[in-house]
Amino acid sequence: MKKKIFTVLVLALAAACTFTSCAKKPEPKKAKYVFYFISDGTGVNTVQGAEYYVAQCQGVMGRAPLCMTSLPVFGVSATWSASSDVTDSAASGTALACGEKTYNSAIGLKTDSLTEVYSIAKRAHEAGYPVGIGTSVPLNHATPACFYAHAVVRKQYFDIAKQIYTSGFDFFGGACIHVEDKNNTPENQQLLADLAKENGYTVTYGLKQYAEQGKNADKIIMLQDPDVPDVYSLPYWIDRKPGQVTIVDQLRAEIDFLYKKSEEKGGKGFFLMNEIGGKVDFGCHANDAAAAFEEVLAVDSCVRVAYEFYKAHPDETLIVLTADHETGGLTLGRQATGYKISTNLLKSQKLSKDESTRHFQSLRDANNNKVSWEQVKQMLTDDFGFWDTVELTADEEKKLQEVYQKSFKGTMQKEKSLYSENEQMAATAVRILDGKAGLGWTTGGHTAGLVPVYACGAGQELFIPHNDNAQIPQNIAKAMGLEW
Numbered sequence: 311m312k313k314k315i316f317t318v319l320v321l322a323l324a325a326a327c328t329f330t331s332c333a334k335k336p337e338p339k340k341a342k343y344v345f346y347f348i349s350d351g352t353g354v355n356t357v358q359g360a361e362y363y364v365a366q367c368q369g370v371m372g373r374a375p376l377c378m379t380s381l382p383v384f385g386v387s388a389t390w391s392a393s394s395d396v397t398d399s400a401a402s403g404t405a406l407a408c409g410e411k412t413y414n415s416a417i418g419l420k421t422d423s424l425t426e427v428y429s430i431a432k433r434a435h436e437a438g439y440p441v442g443i444g445t446s447v448p449l450n451h452a453t454p455a456c457f458y459a460h461a462v463v464r465k466q467y468f469d470i471a472k473q474i475y476t477s478g479f480d481f482f483g484g485a486c487i488h489v490e491d492k493n494n495t496p497e498n499q500q501l502l503a504d505l506a507k508e509n510g511y512t513v514t515y516g517l518k519q520y521a522e523q524g525k526n527a528d529k530i531i532m533l534q535d536p537d538v539p540d541v542y543s544l545p546y547w548i549d550r551k552p553g554q555v556t557i558v559d560q561l562r563a564e565i566d567f568l569y570k571k572s573e574e575k576g577g578k579g580f581f582l583m584n585e586i587g588g589k590v591d592f593g594c595h596a597n598d599a600a601a602a603f604e605e606v607l608a609v610d611s612c613v614r615v616a617y618e619f620y621k622a623h624p625d626e627t628l629i630v631l632t633a634d635h636e637t638g639g640l641t642l643g644r645q646a647t648g649y650k651i652s653t654n655l656l657k658s659q660k661l662s663k664d665e666s667t668r669h670f671q672s673l674r675d676a677n678n679n680k681v682s683w684e685q686v687k688q689m690l691t692d693d694f695g696f697w698d699t700v701e702l703t704a705d706e707e708k709k710l711q712e713v714y715q716k717s718f719k720g721t722m723q724k725e726k727s728l729y730s731e732n733e734q735m736a737a738t739a740v741r742i743l744d745g746k747a748g749l750g751w752t753t754g755g756h757t758a759g760l761v762p763v764y765a766c767g768a769g770q771e772l773f774i775p776h777n778d779n780a781q782i783p784q785n786i787a788k789a790m791g792l793e794w
């Protein structure tokens with residue numbers, strides 16, 4: 311009798327197992343639609359700062375979770391390169407694109423500076439996927455370049471530009487194609503135009519032209535209008551004006567274009583890389599917290615767009631977002647402000663340091679360079695909320711007056727950072743505001759700080775633990791079922 315009960319129990323257990331965890335698991339779905347996002351210069355602290363900023367602007371203590379930080383998988387990645395603990399965007403771009411650690415400044419080459427390594431984008435292209443490359447900075451800047459080009463030095467912009475057209479990829483979106491001064495001749499510009507034609511690329515400038523000529527092109531290079539205030543990169547999210555191409559517009563165009571291509575191929579899928587946070591890096595190089603945090607929110611808007619796509623294709627979509635390195639050494643907390651940060655103060659800053667520079671320049675131009683302290687004061691109130699929503703100490707006001715004397719009455723030069731030259735008054739206003747907010751910066755360059763890795767969808771589990779940046783494209787290939 312006992313034996314019979316035992317047998318029944320074993321059979322019952324076996325039956326239960328068939329319907330639960332012991333059942334043979336279905337094959338995991340392959341990632342067919344891949345969104346590979348790179349938020350340049352974005353450390354874990356940059357994202358956390360942006361979450362504090364959103365929360366504090368709503369009068370709430372702590373963090374307001376973003377879409378990206380709500381994705382199911384969160385890991386971190388180290389970013390060291392083969393030549394330095396602190397990477398540049400070329401070495402980290404090569405790692406994130408080609409799965410290879412190389413020296414700072416190398417694009418798609420091994421450390422011998424000769425052997426070419428191939429990106430996940432090229433592998434997807436060879437496997438028949440429509441491929442798109444996007445960025446908010448020049449298309450031949452280091453990060454996007456690593457997905458289609460090879461160069462010994464990242465500043466060989468003209469050589470890298472030529473490789474855009476021979477890549478065969480379907481969609482390119484960026485601010486511009488930059489050519490360094492010594493190669494920027496009419497002959498070379500003609501050569502690039504000829505290459506576009508020979509290789510079947512339509513080149514459009516601005517949203518209107520893209521809508522008219524780009525959407526239905528065979529292969530497209532979508533750039534912004536050359537008449538924007540700064541053609542080198544898309545406008546900072548904080549500065550954007552109606553009609554200008556934003557990173558969200560560009561991403562939507564990229565998705566639509568590639569999805570259409572995918573359908574033409576019988577629903578093949580697509581591979582999309584977009585350096586949606588190219589300007590987070592610029593904002594952090596400039597040590598401009600409001601511009602950088604607003605740019606993280608632009609990145610988040612892009613993630614939201616991808617997440618909508620994922621919801622429509624949940625079994626076949628993979629979203630991965632990471633950064634190539636941290637920039638600026640941003641700290642959340644300062645000795646001077648004690649155990650308190652007040653990122654809500656940044657809301658009073660209505661523009662980037664670059665746009666503020668343009669405002670001060672217009673003020674100079676309109677007044678034949680004879681600008682009064684009262685006029686400067688008014689601009690600081692309008693653009694930074696000083697003496698209005700932001701109270702200043704006597705020392706802070708004294709500092710602003712000193713800078714006024716030196717730069718408006720004297721000959722003090724503009725302040726240089728990696729990607730911009732700013733009015734001393736704009737730079738000082740941002741420095742004062744960031745300091746009052748309890749934020750600190752340790753460098754105008756990069757750091758070796760950890761960066762986040764967020765993932766969602768088919769193959770998301772591959773990105774859970776502590777990642778190495780060179781492993782990430784290999785894991786994406788694995789999720790897509792591509793050989794590496």
Ligand SMILES: [Zn+2]
Nearest residue numbers: 351399591637
């Ligand atoms: Zn950088």
